[in-house]
Amino acid sequence: MPEFRFSHSKRILCLWFPNWPIQRLVVEQVELRKQRIILFRRDSRRGRVVSAASPLAIKGGVCEGMPVSEAKSLLRGSGRFAIFEHDWEQDLTGLETLSDSLEEFSPVVGLETIDSKEFKRGRRPNSLFLEVTGLAHLFGDESQLARQLLLHCDGLGYLPRIAIADTVGEAWGLARYAAGHHFSETRQPLVMPVAKERDEIADRLIRELPVEALRLDPVIIDTLFQLGIENLGQLLRLSRDELAMRLGDVIHRRLDQFSGKIEEPIVARRKPTEFVAEQTLDYPTSHRETIEVVVARLVCRLCERLRASQQGALEWWVRLKCQKGAAIEFRVNLFQPTAETAQVMPLISMQLEQALAPVTRRSLKKKRPVKNFKFQVDAGSRKQSKEKASQPIGESRVESDWRTRESEVFHRYTTTSVQEVTVFVNSHVLLVQEQRQLFDENPRLDRQALSHLINRLANRVGPENVVYPALLSGAQPEYAYRLRPLVDPGRQRRRRKSKPVRQSHIQARPLRLFRPPLPLRTMCVVKSERNGRIPSQLKVGDESKVGDESKVGDESKLRSEVPPIFLRVNDNVVLRVTDSWGPERIETGWWRGLTICRDYWRIEIETKQHFWVYRDLRSNAWFLHGEF
Amino acid sequence: MHCIANRGKMNSWKSEVKRRRGAVEARVEVERQGAQLEVLSRLREDIRKVETAGRMGDVSRISSGFPAIDRLLPEGGYLRGVLVQWLTGGGLGADYLSLVLARQACQNGGALVVADPFDQFYPPAAAAIGINLDHLVVLRGKHLDRADSQGQADFFWSIDQALRCSGVAAVWGPLGKVDERWFRRFQLSAETSGCLGIFVQPLEVLRQPSWAEVQWVVSDGVRRAKGGRDHRGSFQQLDGPAHGSADVQPPSSGGGRARQKLRLQLTRCRGTQTGKSIDLLIDAITGSVDVNRVQPVGKSRGGEASVFFKQRERGELPVSSSSSLRANENLGSGTGA
Numbered sequence: 001m002p003e004f005r006f007s008h009s010k011r012i013l014c015l016w017f018p019n020w021p022i023q024r025l026v027v028e029q030v031e032l033r034k035q036r037i038i039l040f041r042r043d044s045r046r047g048r049v050v051s052a053a054s055p056l057a058i059k060g061g062v063c064e065g066m067p068v069s070e071a072k073s074l075l076r077g078s079g080r081f082a083i084f085e086h087d088w089e090q091d092l093t094g095l096e097t098l099s100d101s102l103e104e105f106s107p108v109v110g111l112e113t114i115d116s117k118e119f120k121r122g123r124r125p126n127s128l129f130l131e132v133t134g135l136a137h138l139f140g141d142e143s144q145l146a147r148q149l150l151l152h153c154d155g156l157g158y159l160p161r162i163a164i165a166d167t168v169g170e171a172w173g174l175a176r177y178a179a180g181h182h183f184s185e186t187r188q189p190l191v192m193p194v195a196k197e198r199d200e201i202a203d204r205l206i207r208e209l210p211v212e213a214l215r216l217d218p219v220i221i222d223t224l225f226q227l228g229i230e231n232l233g234q235l236l237r238l239s240r241d242e243l244a245m246r247l248g249d250v251i252h253r254r255l256d257q258f259s260g261k262i263e264e265p266i267v268a269r270r271k272p273t274e275f276v277a278e279q280t281l282d283y284p285t286s287h288r289e290t291i292e293v294v295v296a297r298l299v300c301r302l303c304e305r306l307r308a309s310q311q312g313a314l315e316w317w318v319r320l321k322c323q324k325g326a327a328i329e330f331r332v333n334l335f336q337p338t339a340e341t342a343q344v345m346p347l348i349s350m351q352l353e354q355a356l357a358p359v360t361r362r363s364l365k366k367k368r369p370v371k372n373f374k375f376q377v378d379a380g381s382r383k384q385s386k387e388k389a390s391q392p393i394g395e396s397r398v399e400s401d402w403r404t405r406e407s408e409v410f411h412r413y414t415t416t417s418v419q420e421v422t423v424f425v426n427s428h429v430l431l432v433q434e435q436r437q438l439f440d441e442n443p444r445l446d447r448q449a450l451s452h453l454i455n456r457l458a459n460r461v462g463p464e465n466v467v468y469p470a471l472l473s474g475a476q477p478e479y480a481y482r483l484r485p486l487v488d489p490g491r492q493r494r495r496r497k498s499k500p501v502r503q504s505h506i507q508a509r510p511l512r513l514f515r516p517p518l519p520l521r522t523m524c525v526v527k528s529e530r531n532g533r534i535p536s537q538l539k540v541g542d543e544s545k546v547g548d549e550s551k552v553g554d555e556s557k558l559r560s561e562v563p564p565i566f567l568r569v570n571d572n573v574v575l576r577v578t579d580s581w582g583p584e585r586i587e588t589g590w591w592r593g594l595t596i597c598r599d600y601w602r603i604e605i606e607t608k609q610h611f612w613v614y615r616d617l618r619s620n621a622w623f624l625h626g627e628f
Numbered sequence: 629m630h631c632i633a634n635r636g637k638m639n640s641w642k643s644e645v646k647r648r649r650g651a652v653e654a655r656v657e658v659e660r661q662g663a664q665l666e667v668l669s670r671l672r673e674d675i676r677k678v679e680t681a682g683r684m685g686d687v688s689r690i691s692s693g694f695p696a697i698d699r700l701l702p703e704g705g706y707l708r709g710v711l712v713q714w715l716t717g718g719g720l721g722a723d724y725l726s727l728v729l730a731r732q733a734c735q736n737g738g739a740l741v742v743a744d745p746f747d748q749f750y751p752p753a754a755a756a757i758g759i760n761l762d763h764l765v766v767l768r769g770k771h772l773d774r775a776d777s778q779g780q781a782d783f784f785w786s787i788d789q790a791l792r793c794s795g796v797a798a799v800w801g802p803l804g805k806v807d808e809r810w811f812r813r814f815q816l817s818a819e820t821s822g823c824l825g826i827f828v829q830p831l832e833v834l835r836q837p838s839w840a841e842v843q844w845v846v847s848d849g850v851r852r853a854k855g856g857r858d859h860r861g862s863f864q865q866l867d868g869p870a871h872g873s874a875d876v877q878p879p880s881s882g883g884g885r886a887r888q889k890l891r892l893q894l895t896r897c898r899g900t901q902t903g904k905s906i907d908l909l910i911d912a913i914t915g916s917v918d919v920n921r922v923q924p925v926g927k928s929r930g931g932e933a934s935v936f937f938k939q940r941e942r943g944e945l946p947v948s949s950s951s952s953l954r955a956n957e958n959l960g961s962g963t964g965a
Binding site for chain 1: 717718719720721723724727739747748749750751752753754755756757761764765766767768769770782783785786789790793794795796802848886888889890912913
């Protein structure tokens with residue numbers, strides 16, 4: 001057997017979140033707990049297919065890749081279920097937010113890196129890596145560190161599997177394929193000893209890992225299975241050169257990464273910043289004004305340093321380490337870089353007030369039990385919480401007990417006093433000074449005032465609600481633009497100048513678009529009498545001539561060419577169409593799922609109101625999409 | 629003979645004196661009227677100065693973008709730092725007309741803030757009108773939960789902050805009903821910064837007190853016996869096939885250019901006579917607005933606004949709204965007629 005192990009001093013902790021999209025969704029929407037949930041994606045060939053399902057749904061027979069219609073038919077008979085479109089971006093954001101909260105365990109926290117090929121294949125990150133080299137003694141030992149991390153995640157409502165090993169590849173493989181089993185047997189997170197200290201049991205555990213633990217391409221794994229190679233022990237007995245010759249260099253590289261021959265770095269989400277200021281309080285306090293004064297002092301100190309290096313901060317982080325419980329953390333993003341305390345502090349104060357609100361409320365209530373909470377703020381409840389956390393974390397528990405947000409709020413309520421305040425600048429750029437004009441300056445051109453406004457709005461109502469539009473080249477009206485947040489440290493500093501818009505049809509599109517389009521339940525269309533021609537006059541109540549949508553036969557060709565007469569939005573509102581222009585056919589979006597085929601009409605109803613309606617040529621249903 | 633000649637001279641002299649006296653009197657009358665007009669205009673200017681003392685020094689007028697509409701407004705446009713209300717049933721082109729005004733307001737620089745509580749604003753259409761998307765900020769109402777009053781308060785706070793900002797030229801937004809106190813705050817904020825607030829609101833708001841300087845009612849100009857509104861305040865209910873068996877003409881296929889007819893009625897404006905209305909025709913291709921017919925004051929037949937004014941004259945309005953309107957007038961923000 002070839003030499004496999006390379007000795008080095010790094011220690012990597014991996015958290016793998018089984019069924020991450022569902023976990024994230026359940027944590028965000030507590031009401032979905034213990035429900036059968038299906039997430040679907042749109043496939044260009046197969047339409048809507050299941051991309052993730054909750055354990056209860058899986059139990060009901062749903063599996064990944066199944067058409068949604070089939071999954072629905074499986075679940076329909078046995079009660080309620082929820083279906084959502086899979087939001088990959090939200091999954092990533094959730095993982096990033098979680099990684100930010102883990103920085104109290106390690107300074108280097110990063111997401112699992114996915115190469116472009118795997119990404120195209122649909123693989124998304126669902127693991128986090130922490131470099132814990134030399135940190136174990138701060139928590140007792142590595143096992144204690146892993147346990148505390150598990151408790152932290154449990155408190156937030158997540159159920160990860162944790163493994164500590166020498167390399168990123170090894171930690172990932174162990175977390176994915178061995179940690180669950182190990183935890184159910186020993187009630188301990190899986191901590192693999194360093195290479196030199198490993199015994200026969202540890203080596204056997206590694207050898208028994210399936211070949212999937214090497215993060216290989218599914219095609220290669222299939223080939224290996226066909227060759228009868230199922231675990232690492234079998235794979236390592238083969239000659240490396242022959243493997244590379246038959247299966248490509250990937251397997252070579254993955255083996256080296258697993259063993260540590262090739263260094264695989266953790267891509268830290270937040271780089272260690274040079275602008276940090278912290279202060280430990282002599283006496284822990286929950287008094288907001290006191291904390292605000294300390295924060296202001298630290299911000300002032302950082303602003304001086306920023307000005308000295310001609311830098312402007314775009315993203316500020318404030319971390320309040322509490323005496324008990326998780327740290328309170330929040331960030332303040334800015335529209336334009338600044339190094340002025342007067343500009344930053346009002347925004348931080350606003351966030352601080354929100355962040356400390358539960359703590360303040362609790363201090364006013366003097367430790368009274370909080371209503372509508374399962375837990376009570378006393379020692380007993382904490383004990384209960386610990387007992388719950390020590391329960392085995394396996395598939396069965398995933399099914400039965402999703403953690404709720406209540407536990408997060410419970411954490412907030414148990415935090416009493418702030419012990420340490422840290423303020424740091426996570427993103428900063430070179431500050432460009434613009435000279436103002438002395439005379440005749442138009443106040444409307446005051447960019448400073450506008451940037452202050454955007455900062456204030458984004459911090460009060462959330463950056464996702466203060467946006468700017470960017471036009472896209474899409475024929476489908478819904479995809480002809482995108483709204484992007486104005487306050488985002490990752491965005492380009494200057495907006496791309498929008499291209500001049502063709503103004504030949506100024507009012508071709510309505511200024512208000514209904515999202516989603518409103519279905520027009522009943523639609524009276526002209527039924528052809530002779531040779532598909534429209535009759536000159538129709539009696540309204542005459543069903544034989546003006547038919548209900550459901551009663552009219554399959555005359556899709558005629559329908560698409562004939563403007564509508566009556567639109568019925570609901571039972572009470574009937575719109576009589578007096579004039580119409582169209583149709584404008586839009587066929588697009590095959591790459592997003594099923595091709596969109598619509599015939600758009602601009603219609604004028606009797607009250608001279610103009611609306612934008614369309615007929616979906618696939619379902620022959622009519623929709624109201626906008627008003628002019 | 630001599631005597632007769634003298635009498636003739638006397639007569640001509642008398643008529644000459646009379647003519648001269650008439651001319652002098654006419655001149656005096658003209659001068660007196662001129663002085664009166666001058667005094668009146670000076671007084672008007674003084675009143676305007678007192679009323680708009682809180683506003684910025686910028687007294688330039690903003691054109692509505694359409695000369696026909698400008699002609700209905702005093703001094704041919706809107707002042708900066710005021711609120712403009714567009715009341716409509718939806719789908720009648722009020723969005724277009726009001727956004728063109730917003731575009732005009734942003735011509736000399738400044739950002740346009742779009743308050744979009746219902747998440748319905750469609751930027752490509754705004755870009756086609758000529759709105760510069762590089763200077764556009766959209767305030768979304770995603771956090772607006774109807775059951776949560778805090779969300780709504782936050783949204784109105786955002787609008788108020790935008791109106792208060794000197795870097796913003798105009799705030800445009802389709803809003804529902806706005807609380808009177810918020811409306812007053814909007815007005816004060818707009819006055820402070822010189823920003824133009826343009827709000828498109830449903831017709832129900834017509835009967836509520838307003839702090840807008842200019843209020844337009846956009847309607848189709850046809851008065852109906854039975855009228856209803858449903859579904860986001862957009863549709864007007866009609867007698868459908870279930871209600872009778874009237875003859876129905878199939879819709880004419882427009883074929884050529886789409887044109888939208890509407891009636892614009894000035895129901896509130898300081899410094900001019902309200903009640904004036906104008907029938908407009910908007911071309912969907914070019915966006916040009918043609919005048920169909922100008923309705924003189926008091927001759928306007930259709931529309932809810934005229935009904936409102938008649939009710940108000942007869943004192944049929946609820947006490948609360950009419951009294952608050954009177955209160956507004958006393959405070960100097962009522963109609964200037």
